[in-house]
Amino acid sequence: xxxxxxxxxxxxxxxxxxxxxxxxxxxxxxxxxxxxxxxxxxxxxxxxxxxxxxxxxxxxxxxxxxxxxxxxxxxxxxxxxxxxxxxxxxxxxxxxxxxxxxxxxxxxxxxxxxxxxxxxxxxxxxxxxxxxxxxxxxxxxxxxxxxxxxxxxxxxxxxx
Amino acid sequence: xxxxxxxxxxxxxxxxxxxxxxxxxxxxxxxxxxxxxxxxxxxxxxxxxxxxxxxxxxxxxxxxxxxxxxxxxxxxxxxxxxxxxxxxxxxxxxxxxxxxxxxxxxxxxxxxxxxxxxxxxxxxxxxxxxxxxxxxxxxxxxxxxxxxxxxxxxxxxxxxxxxxxxxxxxxxxxxxxxxxxxxxxxxxxxxxxxxxxxxxxxxxxxxxxxxxxxxxxxxxxxxxxxxxxxxxxxxxxxxxxxxxxxxxxxxxxxxxxxxxxxxxxxxxxxxxxxxxxxxxxxxxxxxxxxxxxxxxxxxxxxxxxxxxxxxxxxxxxxxxxxxxxxxxxxxxxxxxxxxxxxxxxxxxxxxxxxxxxxxxxxxxxxxxxxxxxxxxxxxxxxxxxxxxxxxxxxxxxxxxxxxx
Numbered sequence: 001x002x003x004x005x006x007x008x009x010x011x012x013x014x015x016x017x018x019x020x021x022x023x024x025x026x027x028x029x030x031x032x033x034x035x036x037x038x039x040x041x042x043x044x045x046x047x048x049x050x051x052x053x054x055x056x057x058x059x060x061x062x063x064x065x066x067x068x069x070x071x072x073x074x075x076x077x078x079x080x081x082x083x084x085x086x087x088x089x090x091x092x093x094x095x096x097x098x099x100x101x102x103x104x105x106x107x108x109x110x111x112x113x114x115x116x117x118x119x120x121x122x123x124x125x126x127x128x129x130x131x132x133x134x135x136x137x138x139x140x141x142x143x144x145x146x147x148x149x150x151x152x153x154x155x156x157x158x159x160x
Numbered sequence: 161x162x163x164x165x166x167x168x169x170x171x172x173x174x175x176x177x178x179x180x181x182x183x184x185x186x187x188x189x190x191x192x193x194x195x196x197x198x199x200x201x202x203x204x205x206x207x208x209x210x211x212x213x214x215x216x217x218x219x220x221x222x223x224x225x226x227x228x229x230x231x232x233x234x235x236x237x238x239x240x241x242x243x244x245x246x247x248x249x250x251x252x253x254x255x256x257x258x259x260x261x262x263x264x265x266x267x268x269x270x271x272x273x274x275x276x277x278x279x280x281x282x283x284x285x286x287x288x289x290x291x292x293x294x295x296x297x298x299x300x301x302x303x304x305x306x307x308x309x310x311x312x313x314x315x316x317x318x319x320x321x322x323x324x325x326x327x328x329x330x331x332x333x334x335x336x337x338x339x340x341x342x343x344x345x346x347x348x349x350x351x352x353x354x355x356x357x358x359x360x361x362x363x364x365x366x367x368x369x370x371x372x373x374x375x376x377x378x379x380x381x382x383x384x385x386x387x388x389x390x391x392x393x394x395x396x397x398x399x400x401x402x403x404x405x406x407x408x409x410x411x412x413x414x415x416x417x418x419x420x421x422x423x424x425x426x427x428x429x430x431x432x433x434x435x436x437x438x439x440x441x442x443x444x445x446x447x448x449x450x451x452x453x454x455x456x457x458x459x460x461x462x463x464x465x466x467x468x469x470x471x472x473x474x475x476x477x478x479x480x481x482x483x484x485x486x487x488x489x490x491x492x493x494x495x496x497x498x499x500x501x502x503x504x505x506x507x508x509x510x511x512x513x514x515x516x517x518x519x520x521x522x523x524x525x526x527x528x529x530x531x532x533x534x535x536x537x538x539x540x541x542x543x544x545x546x547x548x549x550x551x552x553x554x555x556x557x558x559x560x561x562x563x564x
Contacts, residue, residue, distance in 0.1 A: 048253065048280055049427045050371075078254040078429040106203065107531035107551070109480065109500045117502070118454070120447060120482050121254065122428045139449070140396070140425040 022104035039154035046077025060094025210262035218258035234557035281308035345371035365411035374431030420450030445484035
């Protein structure tokens with residue numbers, strides 16, 4: 001746990017896409033810092049969450065359409081998922097090459113608190129962080145057309 | 161004025177904590193690496209006091225549930241007796257926990273939920289012991305239709321009948337076969353009139369409830385259970401509703417507890433708590449992240465649940481207050497919940513001297529810095545106890561009331 005918690009920021013580079021990384025204390029900060037100044041989409045999901053299982057393939061489809069989509073997935077299931085099961089579902093959903101994380105350990109309150117002190121773990125949840133750092137939170141299933149529009153807007157060169 | 165009572169009670173239990181630490185020497189070990197069938201390895205511990213004052217627990221350790229008894233307020237327990245078969249996968253969701261009841265005859269009744277397939281459909285089982293917890297009958301399914309069930313609630317009526325309610329997806333499956341939409345799940349119930357030898361055929365009391373939150377049960381009178389549950393209003397608003405049975409076999413109308421407007425197509429995994437006081441007042445505590453209000457709330461009803469008072473926010477909204485538990489005794493009402501400040505998880509409590517009209521300020525009565533179970537209030541005679549399992553400290557039983 002301590003080794004993972006101290007993992008350097010390079011872990012979240014695109015070079016590590018496809019690897020399911022352990023989300024421990026400090027991981028949230030490393031994700032945010034690694035994407036600072038650029039738009040990023042962070043999607044929280046879980047295998048025991050019915051709406052998540054419906055939604056994740058839609059993310060996979062969008063990811064296929066927009067390979068440069070800055071998508072980070074975090075498996076934050078209330079019932080701790082086995083990493084191999086999570087990886088398998090990510091692969092089936094076409095998200096093997098996204099930046100994928102999974103909550104590590106049973107003390108998930110501590111991990112959630114670093115993300116949002118008021119978040120009590122309901123999923124699916126998606127956070128959109130613009131390149132100006134402005135955060136938008138989507139509770140429940142996200143609309144892929146809206147995500148696509150947001151991403152395109154964020155990529156406009158005139159956006160300040 | 162009320163808190164010196166709490167402090168005195170905790171001082172009494174300082175010695176208990178020391179005894180527990182000695183008993184549970186393994187408890188600094190991370191639970192996921194615990195191999196033994198011990199209380200120290202339990203992730204979830206459900207308590208119940210027997211009429212003779214003994215404390216019973218049903219504890220989950222990985223995919224096993226064991227039952228044990230304590231006659232010294234949790235300082236020591238009998239050898240654990242496993243009630244689950246081998247190779248079963250238990251429901252380990254945030255709101256899933258075994259239920260344990262001790263009836264007047266000393267029978268120990270336990271119910272629990274399993275995950276029975278890769279699609280995570282659930283099945284509920286119950287068992288009982290008639291020899292003081294030495295042996296348990298082979299677990300039986302609570303209902304013949306095992307499409308999918310979760311979150312069993314059980315309570316003993318004043319005549320000894322056992323009421324059981326749970327989340328049931330049988331009609332959702334039928335609707336989907338017909339190509340029809342069906343949001344959520346059904347609220348099912350059954351009665352046992354033979355001390356948990358068997359349960360009646362299941363009936364559906366209400367359709368379209370949230371499928372991923374525990375439900376709360378209490379009695380408004382003999383044969384009149386009250387259910388508090390997260391309902392689905394419209395198509396996706398997951399706010400709380402309450403139902404009082406008109407007769408044992410006749411569910412009553414569904415009334416909204418609070419218009420929080422939590423429109424979410426997701427799983428809150430965060431169910432409510434309910435108490436019905438001797439004066440007939442209803443008391444509800446629940447978590448919401450709705451558009452109208454967010455956080456932990458309390459409200460009371462003086463008309464049998466037809467309407468509720470304006471919700472009162474509970475706890476520090478910046479510390480994720482949640483997992484409420486309400487318990488009433490002798491006109492007083494106790495409320496416990498959890499908060500987390502980034503380092504410490506605390507069990508907070510408040511007490512109302514007048515059945516919810518007024519409340520004391522909130523106080524932390526126990527803390528931990530590692531993972532922990534939900535706080536549970538249990539009554540033994542005129543005493544109220546907090547039962548709390550934590551990874552670091554092990555099992556704790558704290559007396560909240562020390563009557564003079």
